[in-house]
Amino acid sequence: xxxxxxxxxxxxxxxxxxxxxxxxxxxxxxxxxxxxxxxxxxxxxxxxxxxxxxxxxxxxxxxxxxxxxxxxxxxxxxxxxxxxxxxxxxxxxxxxxxxxxxxxxxxxxxxxxxxxxxxxxxxxxxxxxxxxxxxxxxxxxxxxxxxxxxxxxxxxxxxxxxxxxxxxxxxxxxxxxxxxxxxxxxxxxxxxxxxxxxxxxxxxxxxxxxxxxxxxxxxxxxxxxxxxxxxxxxxxxxxxxxxxxxxxxxxxxxxxxxxxxxxxxxxxxxxxxxxxxxxxxxxxxxxxxxxxxxxxxxxxxxxxxxxxxxxxxxxxxxxxxxxxxxxxxxxxxxxxxxxxxxxxxxxxxxxxxxxxxxxxxx
Amino acid sequence: xxxxxxxxxxxxxxxxxxxxxxxxxxxxxxxxxxxxxxxxxxxxxxxxxxxxxxxxxxxxxxxxxxxxxxxxxxxxxxxxxxxxxxxxxxxxxxxxxxxxxxxxxxxxxxxxxxxxxxxxxxxxxxxxxxxxxxxxxxxxxxxxxxxxxxxxxxxxxxxxxxxxxxxxxxxxxxxxxxxxxxxxxxxxxxxxxxxxxxxxxxxxxxxxxxxxxxxxxxxxxxxxxxxxxxxxxxxxxxxxxxxxxxxxxxxxxxxxxxxxxxxxxxxxxxxxxxxxxxxxxxxxxxxxxxxxxxxxxxxxxxxxxxxxxxxxxxxxxxxxxxxxxxxxxxxxxxxxxxxxxxxxxxxxxxxxxxxxxxx
Numbered sequence: 262x263x264x265x266x267x268x269x270x271x272x273x274x275x276x277x278x279x280x281x282x283x284x285x286x287x288x289x290x291x292x293x294x295x296x297x298x299x300x301x302x303x304x305x306x307x308x309x310x311x312x313x314x315x316x317x318x319x320x321x322x323x324x325x326x327x328x329x330x331x332x333x334x335x336x337x338x339x340x341x342x343x344x345x346x347x348x349x350x351x352x353x354x355x356x357x358x359x360x361x362x363x364x365x366x367x368x369x370x371x372x373x374x375x376x377x378x379x380x381x382x383x384x385x386x387x388x389x390x391x392x393x394x395x396x397x398x399x400x401x402x403x404x405x406x407x408x409x410x411x412x413x414x415x416x417x418x419x420x421x422x423x424x425x426x427x428x429x430x431x432x433x434x435x436x437x438x439x440x441x442x443x444x445x446x447x448x449x450x451x452x453x454x455x456x457x458x459x460x461x462x463x464x465x466x467x468x469x470x471x472x473x474x475x476x477x478x479x480x481x482x483x484x485x486x487x488x489x490x491x492x493x494x495x496x497x498x499x500x501x502x503x504x505x506x507x508x509x510x511x512x513x514x515x516x517x518x519x520x521x522x523x524x525x526x527x528x529x530x531x532x533x534x535x536x537x538x539x540x541x542x543x544x545x546x547x548x549x550x551x552x553x554x555x556x557x558x559x560x561x562x563x564x565x566x567x568x569x570x571x572x573x574x575x576x577x578x579x580x581x582x583x584x585x586x587x588x589x590x591x592x593x594x595x596x597x598x599x600x601x602x603x604x605x606x607x608x609x610x611x612x613x614x615x616x617x618x619x620x621x622x623x
Numbered sequence: 624x625x626x627x628x629x630x631x632x633x634x635x636x637x638x639x640x641x642x643x644x645x646x647x648x649x650x651x652x653x654x655x656x657x658x659x660x661x662x663x664x665x666x667x668x669x670x671x672x673x674x675x676x677x678x679x680x681x682x683x684x685x686x687x688x689x690x691x692x693x694x695x696x697x698x699x700x701x702x703x704x705x706x707x708x709x710x711x712x713x714x715x716x717x718x719x720x721x722x723x724x725x726x727x728x729x730x731x732x733x734x735x736x737x738x739x740x741x742x743x744x745x746x747x748x749x750x751x752x753x754x755x756x757x758x759x760x761x762x763x764x765x766x767x768x769x770x771x772x773x774x775x776x777x778x779x780x781x782x783x784x785x786x787x788x789x790x791x792x793x794x795x796x797x798x799x800x801x802x803x804x805x806x807x808x809x810x811x812x813x814x815x816x817x818x819x820x821x822x823x824x825x826x827x828x829x830x831x832x833x834x835x836x837x838x839x840x841x842x843x844x845x846x847x848x849x850x851x852x853x854x855x856x857x858x859x860x861x862x863x864x865x866x867x868x869x870x871x872x873x874x875x876x877x878x879x880x881x882x883x884x885x886x887x888x889x890x891x892x893x894x895x896x897x898x899x900x901x902x903x904x905x906x907x908x909x910x911x912x913x914x915x916x917x918x919x920x921x922x923x924x925x926x927x928x929x930x931x932x933x934x935x936x937x938x939x940x941x942x943x944x945x946x947x948x949x950x951x952x953x954x955x956x957x958x959x960x961x962x963x964x965x966x967x968x969x970x971x972x973x974x975x976x977x978x979x980x981x982x
Contacts, residue, residue: 299950329943330950333905336895340687341940347680348945359900362807382800422901423791424802453787453901609800623792 286535292316292525293350294328295341297357302456304481304502305519306330309356309379312521319526323533334359342367346374352532354525355379358424365389375537377528379521380426382608387539392524395545396426397433397607398575399517400477401582402553402568403499404437406515407445407475409564410497414444417468419461419478419485420451423621425610427479432614433582434477437571439616447617448473458484465489469496477501486512497559504554515568516554523549543604546576583607588615627973637971642917642924645963646931652963653956662946670946671938671956684937686824690895691933693824694719694887696832696926698911700839701880703920707843708855710876714760714775715884716908717782718753722885723892724782724789725752727899730814731794731806741813746827746889753885754878756782761877765870771877783904790901805899808892816894828890832929835883839922852876884908913961935960 294313298306310328317326327350332341338360345353346367352375355364361381368376368389376389384391407416416438420427431449438445448471450464461480465488468476476498478485483505489496489512500508500516507513524542531537544550553572556565574580585596590613596602613621650672654664675684698715705712712718726749730741760774794805808815819825843849855862855872863869887907896903914932918925939953 293944327944327947329940334900334902335897335905336690336891337905337940339895340684340690340937341944343683344680344941344944347683358802359804359902362809362897366809382802422787422803425800453784453791622788 286533287351289323289325290320290351290529290532291325291327291349292529293345293353294326295332295338295345295353295355295357295360296328296330297332297334297359298456299330300328302481303483303505304456306356308503308519309354309521312525313354315522316525316529320529320533324529332360335363338363339367342376343370346371350374352377352529356521375528375532384539384541390528390540390542392540392542392544393426394519394521394550395543396517396519396551397429397582398545399551399553400430400433401437401575402572403477403515403517404434404439405441405568405571406499406556406560406564407434407477408438408440408442409567410514410560411438411442411445411475413472413474414442415446415448415471415473416475417448417450417465417471417473417477419464419468419476419480420449421455421479422453423451423623425608428610428613428621429607430477430479431617432610435617436587436614437582441567449617449619451622452480454480456481458482461485462488465498483508494559500554506554509555510557511559513557514559515556518552518554520550520552546572547578589613590615590617625975625977627969628976630972630974633971634974637967638919641964641967641971642919642928644967645917645960648963648967649956649959652959656952656955657948660948660952662948667942667946667948670942672934673938674941675934675937678941682822684941686822687937688930688933689824689829690826691936692929693826693829693832694891694907695911695914695932696929697828697835697887697890698880698884698908699914699918699925699929700832700835700922701883702911703915703918703922703925704839704842704852705876705880706856706915707920708852708872708876709859710873711772712757712760712775712877712880713772713912714757714777714779714908715880715911716904716906717775717779718756718881718884719888719891719908720779720782720786720904721756721888722749722753722882723888723903724786724794724899725749725755726885726889727794727805727808727892728789730808730811730893734806734811734814737813739813742816742827742893745814745893746886749889750882750886753888754882756885757877757881758874761874764877765873771873775877779908786899786903787901790899790903794899796898803901807898808894809897814893816890818894826890826894828887828894831886831890833926836922836926843922848875884911913957913964917960917964932957932960 296306300306300310313326316324329341332338342363354377356379358380361378361383364376364378365383365385369386372388378391380393381391418431435447448468450467452460452464454460461482461484465476465485474496476485478501481502486498486508489498494511497512497514500513502519504516504518505513556568581601583602585600586598587596589595650668654668657667658664702712702715726745729748730745760771763769763774764771791803796804796806816826851867855867892899914928918928935957942948943950943953
């Protein structure tokens, strides 16, 4: 018998065992989480695990949580996912972009198990949903603070990889810094990593050497803040993924906190009460997925108020960080006056907005 | 008082007894570790070593063992040839990456042409990529007497940067909406390394691993080059008198191990991994060093060692998911294996003597 058939048989067994009462909801859900890093990374994976723990807290005995740390992409991810599906997981959250193909491959073999893939775009079968957060909304708040706080008029961004997610963040950060401070210049350093304290520290040093005094980062370690801390308050930065409160009140003057708990609680809850449907979720500040960490006293009260007003306007839906007129870097128009960027443009974003110097690595 | 005394000749008994003793000691020490963490040690050890072979999901996991062991065996055999001659290629991970990148480039360059020659050409390109990457430390060593351990290790990090460049740049999937990662080979049949027999997890990489093991065994036992390798490792001066050129040996051993690591990378990227991604490499090149020593630098021993190592990975994942063990505990467990191996290995060349009275 071919493995595929065996798996299908196993999946059928699960279907018969647990699926009969599916439409009416379930008495107990086994929710499983696949992590790309260790739960103690203090950033990306840590925040996902906090979400998993929140699900347990919320539903108690009705939920069983399983997770696997440090799962490499590719064949290993497929094996872990298959083991979880065979082991009776009802819903599996795969919490890194790199799990995209593995998630879709395994989902095709287990039609009765729900798969939720973070930050991806492939939903090849009906049991695959994707979810992400509108981090660029948080970047708008950071940009406002950066534009007001910089004394050298040079702000920096430690970028990870040249993908739409990151480019969106850079553009949002720059646009909102420029809005409050037209003289501002942005330097971008590409670190080509999501987590590498040594490389991130080097990137921060390079920026500081250029005279940059506000650094935002799209990488997950606290190394850039540690470098900023050595400047005796001359350079400030932001917490990324988690609050990084240890560097309060300065150099960490605010932060973007990834909060996955509301989404995880919602999806598991829907599975329990039978209202679960395939989704492509992209929530932001309004949905609670993107939290703005406390703006500290290192920021003057009026700047803090301005940044918080920006946050509240985005949350209320009265302001979209990408509202025209906005031109592309080469001067060609992108958004007309008053036009709001469609999600499709954002999800495929591969260009800088006008005013940013330098090229996106190809 | 116990003291260590050098044996006049290495013990044949301990030469073969070391690996099983090390595995048993790892189980005991690991069991104590797991017990201290509040887990049932017998259950954990059973989950790691027994369940993947005979447990509920063995029908699936048995195949996964070869998927995991194949690249380890292929790389470890190449490394073992060098290690025997005292040539330390620590950078197989980098050669593995370069094999995958160069081999994948050849396949993707002709996408979507269908021809039976594409996959063989990619395998050759993959072997070439690994070989070329290994030639850098080899030539630096023979020309400028640099240390091949440092150079080959440092080149791993260079290769990782090239890999990131490939995934986000020159090999990026043009239909991937700007996201990093190449096309997936599973949707390109001519370049795909599909399973030949799925229940066993056998693909061309597994076939290559077995064939290489046999060829390496013949090389070491029947061939002049194999004799030279062994001689150079055991008695470098005698090897010189015997007409062995150290430079040629370095180029040969680094070249073979690089080519095999490159091939392993190519089989992985076209098969189980499916595509070039930023984090394509998962440490096979480094783990293969443990496998080479666990297998006593003997090609047939390496085959066995590859499977044992694969077992600790596959079983370790099971233990981690189903019993809630932290991944770090599994890594410590795998590390113990090398530690005990090296510790017990002392007994091959030394023996304990009870020293009474004498000082």
